[in-house]
Amino acid sequence: xxxxxxxxxxxxxxxxxxxxxxxxxxxxxxxxxxxxxxxxxxxxxxxxxxxxxxxxxxxxxxxxxxxxxxxxxxxxxxxxxxxxxxxxxxxxxxxxxxxxxxxxxxxxxxxxxxxxxxxxxxxxxxxxxxxxxxxxxxxxxxxxxxxxxxxxxxxxxxxxxxxxxxxxxxxxxxxxxxxxx
Amino acid sequence: xxxxxxxxxxxxxxxxxxxxxxxxxxxxxxxxxxxxxxxxxxxxxxxxxxxxxxxxxxxxxxxxxxxxxxxxxxxxxxxxxxxxxxxxxxxxxxxxxxxxxxxxxxxxxxxxxxxxxxxxxxxxx
Numbered sequence: 001x002x003x004x005x006x007x008x009x010x011x012x013x014x015x016x017x018x019x020x021x022x023x024x025x026x027x028x029x030x031x032x033x034x035x036x037x038x039x040x041x042x043x044x045x046x047x048x049x050x051x052x053x054x055x056x057x058x059x060x061x062x063x064x065x066x067x068x069x070x071x072x073x074x075x076x077x078x079x080x081x082x083x084x085x086x087x088x089x090x091x092x093x094x095x096x097x098x099x100x101x102x103x104x105x106x107x108x109x110x111x112x113x114x115x116x117x118x119x120x121x122x123x124x125x126x127x128x129x130x131x132x133x134x135x136x137x138x139x140x141x142x143x144x145x146x147x148x149x150x151x152x153x154x155x156x157x158x159x160x161x162x163x164x165x166x167x168x169x170x171x172x173x174x175x176x177x178x179x180x181x
Numbered sequence: 182x183x184x185x186x187x188x189x190x191x192x193x194x195x196x197x198x199x200x201x202x203x204x205x206x207x208x209x210x211x212x213x214x215x216x217x218x219x220x221x222x223x224x225x226x227x228x229x230x231x232x233x234x235x236x237x238x239x240x241x242x243x244x245x246x247x248x249x250x251x252x253x254x255x256x257x258x259x260x261x262x263x264x265x266x267x268x269x270x271x272x273x274x275x276x277x278x279x280x281x282x283x284x285x286x287x288x289x290x291x292x293x294x295x296x297x298x299x300x301x302x303x304x305x306x
Binding site for chain 1: 214216223228231232235236238239240242243244246247250254255256257258261264265269272273276279280282283284286287289290291292293294295296297298299300301302303
């Protein structure tokens with residue numbers, strides 16, 4: 001038996017989607033894939049095979065569904081879901097930029113706590129999947145302070161915002177190590 | 182639905198009916214997915230096959246997409262050759278620009294989340 005760690009819901013950041021899209025083009029044309037593209041594509045497929053929910057932000061969805069990007073993005077869209085922006089998303093994002101996260105990273109992390117899925121009736125996701133190792137390291141280093149500020153913020157809020165949680169931030173490489181069959 | 186009791190050793194004995202219904206037989210290698218209050222046993226070979234199927238489906242959609250829309254403009258106005266020729270840095274910079282544009286076009290409009298919604302980690306499917 002093999003025991004694996006499997007998140008039920010995962011927010012993919014731009015870097016993972018970018019690598020996976022490019023990886024699929026390489027693979028389909030029979031070319032050799034660079035390692036990060038192999039990993040991003042493989043992890044996405046594995047999570048889909050396990051029936052897990054793969055989310056992206058509305059901004060990334062908007063990028064992918066543009067007619068100029070559809071030829072390459074089309075194979076992925078049926079497997080992705082768009083998180084909606086919940087209240088307090090911007091406030092949370094401002095807090096994270098104060099922790100030295102870039103605006104984009106701050107929004108990704110905020111969606112992971114205050115984005116929502118109308119179909120599943122859930123708030124946030126369990127995991128942010130990224131290839132941005134600097135963002136991951138910054139999150140890990142600052143985690144005690146980030147947690148403290150997050151707790152101070154959410155305990156003043158009403159349900160369901162009060163129950164919002166921080167995600168794990170995991171690299172595609174780390175998750176692939178766990179999931180590879 | 183049936184119930185089983187985990188033995189002191191951690192062993193779980195599944196009934197013949199359970200195995201027949203799941204089409205999983207003795208000797209099959211299983212992947213164990215464990216979460217709080219939940220243990221899933223999945224046929225490793227079936228997961229492998231599903232991954233392959235998903236890969237083939239994605240490739241098929243991409244082939245059809247490229248055949249229908251041509252290879253002159255496959256992504257952000259780039260031809261297929263130009264897209265593939267992008268270096269890591271160029272691809273990164275292109276996506277940074279596209280993402281910034283998309284974010285500017287799409288103003289974030291926060292919505293109230295209904296009170297009954299629960300954190301994703303509390304609701305496992």
